[in-house]
Amino acid sequence: MSVFTRSRKSTVLGGIALAGASALVLAGCAGGGSGGDDTAAPETEDRDLTLSIGTVLPQTGSLAFLGPPEEAGVGLAVAEINEAAKGITVDVEYGDSGDTDNKAYETTVPRLLGDGVQALIGAASSGVTKLFLDQAVSAGVITFSPANTSPDFTTWEDNDLYWRTAPSDLLQGEVLGNLIAEDGNSTLGIIYLNDAYGTGLEKALSETFAATGGEVVASESYNLGDTNFSAQVSSILAQNPEAIAVIGFEETATVVPSFVNSGFSGDSFYFVDGNISQWGADMPVDITGSKGTQPGPVLADDFQERLNAQWLEQGDGTELADFNYAGESYDAVVLLALAALQANSTDPAEIAANLQSVSGGADEGEKCDTFAACADIILAGNAADYDGYSGGVAFDDAGDPTEATIGIFEYVGDNMHERIN
Structure with a gap:
């Protein structure tokens, strides 16, 4: 077993990377989410929330092959959350991140921020996210990447507004x-x-x-x-x-x-x-x-089938060629919705304050593996611990997943x- 400890002020929370007998334990640093007693689920009450998200994912540029599975993951999560009818509706607006060469994000990000989204899903490229993250933080909006792997984000000054379901490199x-x-x-x-x-x-x-x-x-x-x-x-x-x-x-x-x-x-x-x-x-x-x-565990056949069906309806009429980061994209939307449901708020800061909790990184929550099941736990006044298609996640204080698998x-x-x- 190989063990890395990435610590400035926190202790090892635990994480596993599967590659033969290889494993990795990650620990957190300052710069991401927060959890603890202040993130406990509120008392049971009706919810009537609308969460607005925008995607900054690669439709063009050097990572365009990642766009379809990531956008399919987002679209499927939105559809299944809305179908569950648990007191929260998610609206999504899709946008192109491009890459650091064509700079499509320079148009997409201001448009989405101007439209009042509470969270950006993206970018796929660490280099692209670095170029707009401060802008999103200044606007008080969450940036949640399904694919950023640069270690630099662990210590980014992000006001607890940056999160990712992909593990560090x-x-x-x-x-x-x-x-x-x-x-x-x-x-x-x-x-x-x-x-x-x-x-x-x-x-x-x-x-x-x-x-x-x-x-x-x-x-x-x-x-x-x-x-x-x-x-x-x-x-x-x-x-x-x-x-x-x-x-x-x-x-x-x-x-x-x-x-x-x-x-x-x-x-x-x-x-x-x-x-x-x-x-x-x-x-x-x-x-x-x-x-x-x-990065990512084996995706269940039924999840791949649902993703394909979603993309045939949402995309260009062709089936997905890859499923890279589809699970991480799906989980990003589910975690945001669960955090909003627990906070009974779509204020980005309040959502961010609950993300670590619903991921199992803080509080002793009840395990659940679908949005609907986790939502029922939260609506009953209890803490939920979502384990999704990207793994257990369990965010540390930096907004990094501490449980991740590498295929x-x-x-x-x-x-x-x-x-x-």
Whole structure:
């Protein structure tokens, strides 16, 4: 068991990352939610609440493949919360985050804030969230990301208004580093995107792999929008690594062929949540045997079916190709609704004050795994502990989940992957 302790003022609350026998325990720091006696459920009374949320998720840009499953997760949660009729109705307005290059968020965020939403769901990219988070905090609005993994958010000055259902890259970096070592590799090359996401994950991966006794023989960065990677490829291949980790987004479909066409084997790459895509024909070289990591437990078949049905109605008429961060997006909406129901308020500060409690990070709540079941507990005047499709969550004082799972995937043919752990 591997244990990380991330503490400034709080103690370990506990969390598990599954990757063989690997596990990680996370603890919180200042900068997120709050809980305790002041978040106890109010006495039973009728609720008639309307919660307004807006999405800042990638419809365009380098992470656009994450947009459909994330928006489907939001849409499904909204539909099921409203159908449950437990005293709260959720209204949603969808918006494009884009990426740090096309900057679609510069239009989306002011529009949503101007429309009076109480919470923003997004962004997927840590780099994008960093560029609008202070604006949302100044407006007194919650930002709840289903996919941000940068460790920087743990200590962000956010007035307790930033939350996420995705775990920090300290977790994914440990799991990936151990996986690469356990596969028998003693030397590693890394190519990574030079942004908040890429640099944070590269650091966590490098430290973990070195701790296993392995050697990172080369690590090269590139910038968003780059189309030629020949310099990085030459530098890394000159050190003859046994494996190469690629930390990036859609440009991976250009990066990987650059290595393969220079003689590196297509079965020795390792990917991360930003590029562990069902590449299919979009990847022009064979990567059968390569592996990658993605936060989130195995999604139940019925949940995937409900997501697909939701997306067929809500989206572009096609089925989902990926389910990346769909569970985390669904849970973000459910947790916001439960916190509002417990507070009997849609004021963002009051919702935020109850998020840790309804996640099981504070108070001894009764376990429940659907919005309706948790709502019934709250309406009876008791504390609920929601365990959702992203796991147990159990927020710490920083608004970070302390219970999270990292899945391991392998490409098995036609550049399509299957979960192996």
